[in-house]
Amino acid sequence: MNALLIALINHIPAAPEIVLLVGACAIMIADLYVKHEGRRVTYVSAQVLLALCAAITLWLHFRMVQPDGSGGYHIEKYYLFNGLFVADPLANLLKLVCYLAVSVALVYSRSYLLDRGLLRAEFLTLLLFSLLGMMVLISANSFLTVYLGLELMSLCLYAMVALNRDSAVATEAAMKYFVLGALSSGLLLYGMSMIYGATGTLTLNEVAQHVARQAGSAADRSFLVFGLVFVVSGLAFKIGVVPFHMWIPDVYHGAPTPVTLVISSGPKVAAFAMAVRMLVNGLPALAPDWQQMLVVLAILSIALGNIAAIAQSNLKRMLAYSAIAHMGFMLLGLLSGNVGGNWLNKEYAFSASLFYMIVYTVMTVGAFGMLLFLSRAGFECENLDDLRGLNRRHPWYALLMMLIMFSLAGIPPTAGFYAKLAVFQAAVAAGHVWLAVAAVLLSLVGAFYYLRVVKLMYFDEPVGDLAVRVQPAARIVLSANGLFLLVVGIIPQSLMAMCAIAVARL
Amino acid sequence: MILSAAIWIPIVAGVLVLAAGDRNPWTRWIALAGAVLGFLVTIPLWTGFDPSTSAMQFTELRPWIQRFNINYHLGVDGISLLFVLLNSFITILVVIAGWTVIETRVAQYYAAFLIMSGLLNGVFSALDAVLFYVFFEGTLIPMFIIIGIWGGPNRVYAAVKFFLYTLFGSLLMLIALLYLYNQAGGSFAILDWHKLPLPLGVQIALFFGFLFAFAVKVPMWPVHTWLPDAHTEAPTGGSVVLAAILLKLGAYGFVRFTLPIMPDACKHLAWLMVALSLIAIVYIGLVTLVQTDMKKLIAYSSISHMGFVTLGFFLFNIYGLEGGLVQMISHGFVSAAMFLCVGVLYDRMHSRAISDYGGVVNTMPRFASFMMLFAMANSGLPATSGFVGEFMVILGAMQQNFWLAFAAATTLVLGAAYTLWMYKRVIFGPVANDHVAKLPDLNYREFIVLGLLALAILWMGVYPRPFTEVMHSSVSELLRHVSVPKQ
Numbered sequence: 004m005n006a007l008l009i010a011l012i013n014h015i016p017a018a019p020e021i022v023l024l025v026g027a028c029a030i031m032i033a034d035l036y037v038k039h040e041g042r043r044v045t046y047v048s049a050q051v052l053l054a055l056c057a058a059i060t061l062w063l064h065f066r067m068v069q070p071d072g073s074g075g076y077h078i079e080k081y082y083l084f085n086g087l088f089v090a091d092p093l094a095n096l097l098k099l100v101c102y103l104a105v106s107v108a109l110v111y112s113r114s115y116l117l118d119r120g121l122l123r124a125e126f127l128t129l130l131l132f133s134l135l136g137m138m139v140l141i142s143a144n145s146f147l148t149v150y151l152g153l154e155l156m157s158l159c160l161y162a163m164v165a166l167n168r169d170s171a172v173a174t175e176a177a178m179k180y181f182v183l184g185a186l187s188s189g190l191l192l193y194g195m196s197m198i199y200g201a202t203g204t205l206t207l208n209e210v211a212q213h214v215a216r217q218a219g220s221a222a223d224r225s226f227l228v229f230g231l232v233f234v235v236s237g238l239a240f241k242i243g244v245v246p247f248h249m250w251i252p253d254v255y256h257g258a259p260t261p262v263t264l265v266i267s268s269g270p271k272v273a274a275f276a277m278a279v280r281m282l283v284n285g286l287p288a289l290a291p292d293w294q295q296m297l298v299v300l301a302i303l304s305i306a307l308g309n310i311a312a313i314a315q316s317n318l319k320r321m322l323a324y325s326a327i328a329h330m331g332f333m334l335l336g337l338l339s340g341n342v343g344g345n346w347l348n349k350e351y352a353f354s355a356s357l358f359y360m361i362v363y364t365v366m367t368v369g370a371f372g373m374l375l376f377l378s379r380a381g382f383e384c385e386n387l388d389d390l391r392g393l394n395r396r397h398p399w400y401a402l403l404m405m406l407i408m409f410s411l412a413g414i415p416p417t418a419g420f421y422a423k424l425a426v427f428q429a430a431v432a433a434g435h436v437w438l439a440v441a442a443v444l445l446s447l448v449g450a451f452y453y454l455r456v457v458k459l460m461y462f463d464e465p466v467g468d469l470a471v472r473v474q475p476a477a478r479i480v481l482s483a484n485g486l487f488l489l490v491v492g493i494i495p496q497s498l499m500a501m502c503a504i505a506v507a508r509l
Numbered sequence: 510m511i512l513s514a515a516i517w518i519p520i521v522a523g524v525l526v527l528a529a530g531d532r533n534p535w536t537r538w539i540a541l542a543g544a545v546l547g548f549l550v551t552i553p554l555w556t557g558f559d560p561s562t563s564a565m566q567f568t569e570l571r572p573w574i575q576r577f578n579i580n581y582h583l584g585v586d587g588i589s590l591l592f593v594l595l596n597s598f599i600t601i602l603v604v605i606a607g608w609t610v611i612e613t614r615v616a617q618y619y620a621a622f623l624i625m626s627g628l629l630n631g632v633f634s635a636l637d638a639v640l641f642y643v644f645f646e647g648t649l650i651p652m653f654i655i656i657g658i659w660g661g662p663n664r665v666y667a668a669v670k671f672f673l674y675t676l677f678g679s680l681l682m683l684i685a686l687l688y689l690y691n692q693a694g695g696s697f698a699i700l701d702w703h704k705l706p707l708p709l710g711v712q713i714a715l716f717f718g719f720l721f722a723f724a725v726k727v728p729m730w731p732v733h734t735w736l737p738d739a740h741t742e743a744p745t746g747g748s749v750v751l752a753a754i755l756l757k758l759g760a761y762g763f764v765r766f767t768l769p770i771m772p773d774a775c776k777h778l779a780w781l782m783v784a785l786s787l788i789a790i791v792y793i794g795l796v797t798l799v800q801t802d803m804k805k806l807i808a809y810s811s812i813s814h815m816g817f818v819t820l821g822f823f824l825f826n827i828y829g830l831e832g833g834l835v836q837m838i839s840h841g842f843v844s845a846a847m848f849l850c851v852g853v854l855y856d857r858m859h860s861r862a863i864s865d866y867g868g869v870v871n872t873m874p875r876f877a878s879f880m881m882l883f884a885m886a887n888s889g890l891p892a893t894s895g896f897v898g899e900f901m902v903i904l905g906a907m908q909q910n911f912w913l914a915f916a917a918a919t920t921l922v923l924g925a926a927y928t929l930w931m932y933k934r935v936i937f938g939p940v941a942n943d944h945v946a947k948l949p950d951l952n953y954r955e956f957i958v959l960g961l962l963a964l965a966i967l968w969m970g971v972y973p974r975p976f977t978e979v980m981h982s983s984v985s986e987l988l989r990h991v992s993v994p995k996q
Binding site: 354394398405409414415416420421424425427428431432436439440443444446447450451454455457458461462463494495496499500503 | 573574575576577614617639642643646647649650653654657658664665668669672673676677680681683684687688690691
């Protein structure tokens, strides 16, 4: 009895995952008995489950982060399951973002899915299991758990893209997503096996120690770097940065909009966590090597994402290219942590990336949420022209969408500006002034297509009618979503401080 | 607290107007109340200002983003004080000027102007670089909307061009700000940066980083091309704010950032700035002559007048710098008045083409006399505000080089030529057509707006001392600071 209790207590830091797993299974079974096509019961219980997980994570967070009385914080970090799993403030924060993204995705997509008869049990359960995958990935401390989480998340997403079986575009997108996803997993596994071969361990902090010892010798180092190349390529696939970005526009475009919303938010957060865990926790001694690679990935992504987005007339594709560009900006922070062998800039750099990631998630959720709002039975709002004259019909939604667009473009006073400010600051502090200048000039290119959306909404005359038919809950959430960007744009301090705490003990 | 009030009262009023909605009969009155209140709270700035010191006054300092040591730090000195007042004053006129003219989306129109007014006060009183940048960039959004919704036929093109041009400049400045932040050991305080020693090479690089941001806003030749488009397409109120206040942001930036932070680079590159300013004065002056659209003509004349401002700044003497600042204030009044005059005609005739008018004096005598005064001020006639600034800058130029002063002085000829020629074609002569014959004269609302501006212009022209007195010690301190090499 006592031993069991101790075992239980020892596993409390993994409680959110455990609760989610049990809850998701329960919902899956319960859904078999739900007759009503609105699935109110399972929908509500999924939301309650998410809220419960969030409460546990918050409680854990406040246990792990205690003020030390002198203005700083005392931060705990737990390793579980023989070092396979790590619970730290970074994981808590990212998990909270994922819950929020999934919960909001459910709220936004409910009437859209109902209209199209897509609100099936699969959607809910796949979504919850992919969330579980994200959480495992976020807390991974071993190549094994990284892979486990990644596949759990990805397999659910592949299936979700094909949710609408009758749509040829969606099926094609699912195929592409699956094949390229499998390829990238292969690359990642290959890289992992190389590093495993060199170090003899899968646990990330042990890998870090081995690599630090071996990085001095040229022969070992080149072997490690060889593995690193594959790991970074695999990561780049998952984050979706150039030149591993090809799947993004097609999948974003082909998938049903609620699924696009999901793909563009939580999984990106998880992929960010994966990059931090593997590169920063696992391979810090190879930082000069992976930083170089990230420089190339970042600048190519920002350039291609922003330039290609201009040519898109489909909003979902435009947002897909914009996602590529934004991930490039996020990398700017990730690659600025180590300057000439010391990690002094680490906290600023990684917290900047983290802040960028969180703000980006809020923006992308809002943008796709708006598309869901403006779609209705038999009509998909996905072309730029569908937004024409929105200000005439629904000034409030136009205002929210304008906030989201200006935030994506990085114009103050919106949260997107501080996200860019933080990563540029990290890059400049790390001495990458020219990289920052190039990124800044390319973000001007980006401003053009976001501006075009605002132009369509505000300056053009409406065509047809833009009816909005959603539940009041969704309206409130979308308003909160848009206003969040403005509020963080006026008082960004608390979110920035949270990010700083989260990366303080990486 | 006064400065915070000057910033936030208009913004809050703007939000209230937006909440009140288009159909609410009180919308216009809330906007007017917000604008008037916003102006009234700035009056203590004028009465309580101590002109004997160059230090920042009415300062407020609160931590804002501790993470990056960014503070909500406000304050005005003799240089920025007048712009806060000018902006709050012009906002009232803009609100009154749009009273009956704007019929679509009234609430959004007034909200955009009020919010912009608050943001502009923020730009002029921010002492923290990020705070400055946020306000500086924030003004783009309302202006973009104003041009794009209520502008003329080609408004969308003009709005996008305006936005992208100015954003391009500001983004480079952002990197320069971040570089300075790291050089200063993690401080965004502008006043700390003034003391920061920097090698000449770095200063020159930073100079260009800032130059684009400010040159686009001024606008200096050759990055001025967005201005005529934006002005022509903007509604009257938009043109007024654009000319009277937004253009001042660039020149203000030169005084607040470029001159004190990079004095050596400024001296090193003064030839470039002087050359660009002279091109603006002479070449753009010639371009102005051939304009057939009244708004475009005034827009080009603005570029030419702003050339005087930048010329004055890079002469590095008290006449030049003070003259430039006086010219900025004066241009704020005069260009606002000129655009409002065109607005008065446009509201009646829906045309800006000079050729559509003629003999307006026969039907609108009161209007014609007001416009006469403003046209004289625009061409720099003594006893109007236009004369003071131009004269001081020419005096400053003369101290440095005769030919420089000679080239600058051509503006007195060119300015008179293009303004008075336009005046003649529009106002005098026989009544051009039936539309002109039916024009009603100024109504009381227009009379108040133009009358207030006429008073300001005459006051500044006849007795400019209160204006120069306020800025004198700040300007002397700035010149003393600039004369000491920093490298």
